[in-house]
Every structure is written in C-alpha cells, then in structure tokens.
C-alpha cells in the first residue's frame with residue numbers, strides 16, 4: 001500500500017532535539033516523511049539525524065540548486081498530504097501569521113495546500129505574549145490545528161506552558177488525521193479495564209485487567225473515524241486522542257455509563273473485566289483488626305453484580321452490534337461458545353489468560369473470535385493494537401451486512 005506523505009517542518013527551538021524521535025515514530029507508523037528545516041533549526045538538530053530516521057535528504061536551503069534538483073520546493077509542498085510543524089518557534093508562528101516566505105520552510109508553508117498540524121514550543125512568557133496569542137488566533141482562524149504546548153518544566157528554567165507536545169502524542173494526532181475513515185459517522189462505546197469494588201474506604205476487590213486491550217480498541221475505532229466513548233475502570237493509561245472518556249470505579253457505575261450511552265451507540269464492545277461480585281456492604285470506616293476479637297478476621301459477604309453484557313444484549317438490538325470478551329483460564333473456546341449463547345451478543349473475543357504470554361497487562365494478546373453458530377477464528381499472539389485492528393475489520397464486515405438505517409439514533413458527528 002502506498003505510504004501517506006508527511007512533510008515535517010522544523011524551526012529553531014530547543015525542542016528540535018525531539019524531532020528525530022517524532023520522525024522515527026511517524027516512519028514506524030507507516031508514513032513517508034520528508035523534513036525541511038530553518039537555518040536556526042540546524043543549530044539545534046543535526047540534519048544527518050533527520051536524514052537517517054526519515055530516509056530522505058533534509059531540505060534546508062531554498063536556493064540550493066542541488067536540493068531543488070531532487071524535488072523542487074513547490075513539488076515538495078504539493079507532495080505533502082499533511083504538514084507537521086514541530087517545534088514551531090514564536091518567530092515561525094509570526095512569520096506564518098503574516099504570510100512571509102523568506103526561507104524554505106515559510107515558502108513551503110505558504111505554497112502547500114495540505115492541512116497544517118503545528119506543535120509550538122517556547123518560553124512561557126513568549127507563549128503568553130499578546131503578539132504570539134494574536135498570531136495563534138490568526139492561524140487558528142485559517143484552519144491551522146495546534147497540538148500543545150504542554151505545561152511543565154521548560155528548558156529555559158521557567159515552569160509553565162511551552163513544552164512541545166510529546167512525539168507519541170503528535171504521531172497519534174497525525175494517524176488520526178490521516179487514517180482510513182471506514183467508521184466515520186459511527187458511534188462506538190468501548191468498556192475497558194477492571195472494576196474496583198470497595199470493601200471499606202481503603203480496601204477494594206479488583207482484578208488484574210490493565211485496560212490495554214480496551215484502550216487499543218477505542219483508539220483504533222477513533223483512528224478509523226468513529227465517535228468513541230470509552231468507559232474506563234481505574235487505569236493510569238492516557239486517553240487516546242479524539243475520545244470521550246468516562247471514568248468509573250464499580251460495576252454498577254459502569255452499567256449506568258453503558259446504559260446511558262446505549263441509545264445513541266451503534267457498536268458496543270465490552271472489553272472490560274467487570275467484577276462478577278461485590279461486597280454486600282461497604283464499611284463506612286476502615287475495618288480495623290483492633291476492633292475484632294484477638295486472632296479473628298472479618299468475613300466479607302459478596303453479592304452478584306449485574307451482568308452488563310447480558311443486559312444490553314437483551315435490549316432491542318435495532319441494528320446494533322454488541323461484542324463481548326471472555327477471559328478464560330480453561331476450556332476457553334467451549335466457555336466462550338456458552339457465553340455467546342447465554343448472553344446473545346454478536347461476537348465473543350475469547351482469550352486464554354493461563355498462557356504465559358499475552359493476556360492481562362501484556363502488550364500482546366492471543367485471541368479467538370467466536371461467532372454464533374460455532375465458527376471460530378483463532379489469531380496468533382499479536383500486539384493488542386493489531387488485535388484491535390483485526391477486531392474492527394470483522395465488525396466493519398458485519399456492519400456492512402446490516403441495514404445501515406436501522407439502529408442507533410443518528411450521531412451528531414464526531415466532537416473533535
């Protein structure tokens with residue numbers, strides 16, 4: 001498949017030392033990346049580093065006949081499907097805002113018709129200066145998209161807004177901007193992670209689910225253009241770009257969130273490991289051993305949690321697709337088949353948590369897709385991102401087989 005083409009423009013800020021990492025991340029994500037740098041940028045980042053990670057000669061000089069001979073600046077501006085400016089200095093933002101074309105980078109930025117994604121980086125006072133604020137506003141009105149800057153300790157010694165967005169975040173934004181839009185217009189709900197059922201104010205019953213699988217599924221749906229709501233149990237994972245996240249703790253909270261989103265969803269993927277049981281009573285104060293007879297331990301009575309997957313699968317489906325997950329330690333496929341029948345969902349993704357590799361907290365997973373009527377597709381051990389892509393390929397096929405107008409209320413469109 002032809003690689004999508006990205007021009008990375010680099011200006012002269014200290015954050016330019018991160019640009020080779022950004023370019024490497026973009027190349028690893030399958031993009032064809034060419035770099036153009038300002039004269040100041042060449043003081044901060046070695047062109048050779050960018051050349052090595054991009055696999056292309058770095059362009060720096062508008063008037064260099066040899067450089068122009070390879071691909072002239074207008075051809076380069078036309079070649080780009082997206083231009084990423086990272087870092088963008090205060091100086092470059094000013095030059096862009098007034099439409100200057102006094103070096104190669106500004107000339108390219110003026111000549112290109114590709115969308116611009118700009119990652120500013122500068123001292124906090126430069127960022128807050130009314131001149132910079134005005135330039136950002138002008139560029140925003142022109143359709144330029146900004147990513148960051150982020151807050152934190154700055155290289156200049158100040159603290160505050162001005163750090164360039166992390167390369168991984170920029171890569172995710174680019175992927176989102178240029179990915180296939182096969183789920184555009186669809187509204188998706190994904191649950192992820194475990195739930196945490198409180199015993200008292202300091203203790204809880206939980207499980208080992210990290211949420212990585214569900215987050216990968218949500219990220220992939222957003223990348224394909226869906227409007228995604230991620231209902232997440234306690235997790236330190238960052239929210240993938242373009243996603244609305246609802247954080248929950250308990251199975252009951254997760255149920256409320258899912259039922260609340262159900263009416264407007266077309267696809268629901270229940271990847272969360274929801275606790276089957278919760279303590280019957282939650283102690284309002286910490287249970288202390290000093291309050292118990294010497295040597296005694298309290299017993300915790302459990303009650304069943306609602307079965308969210310069964311509950312939503314029993315609702316009128318109206319063209320919706322419901323996918324469940326089954327994490328099993330034995331009789332994996334049989335258990336998954338029984339679960340599929342019992343719950344009445346459209347697909348069960350089964351994974352064997354007894355395997356040494358894959359499963360909880362791993363970056364990889366070996367799953368099987370279990371379909372109604374018996375067919376099973378077993379996948380090899382794959383990165384969870386790839387499992388997510390394979391799952392969406394299957395769901396898209398299934399959606400294609402369903403009448404498009406049946407189902408959820410039409411979405412108002414993605415909110416990003």
Ligand SMILES: Cc1cc2nc3c(=O)[nH]c(=O)nc-3n(C[C@H](O)[C@H](O)[C@H](O)COP(=O)(O)O)c2cc1C
Nearest residue numbers: 011012013014038040041089090091092121122123
């Ligand atoms: C050590 C050093 C670090 C700098 N860091 C930044 C920066 O992070 N952001 C910025 O806007 N300017 C920064 N500057 C100032 C720019 O390099 C200067 O404005 C330059 O003219 C930018 O040129 P360009 O926009 O053509 O790349 C820095 C200058 C020096 C000497």
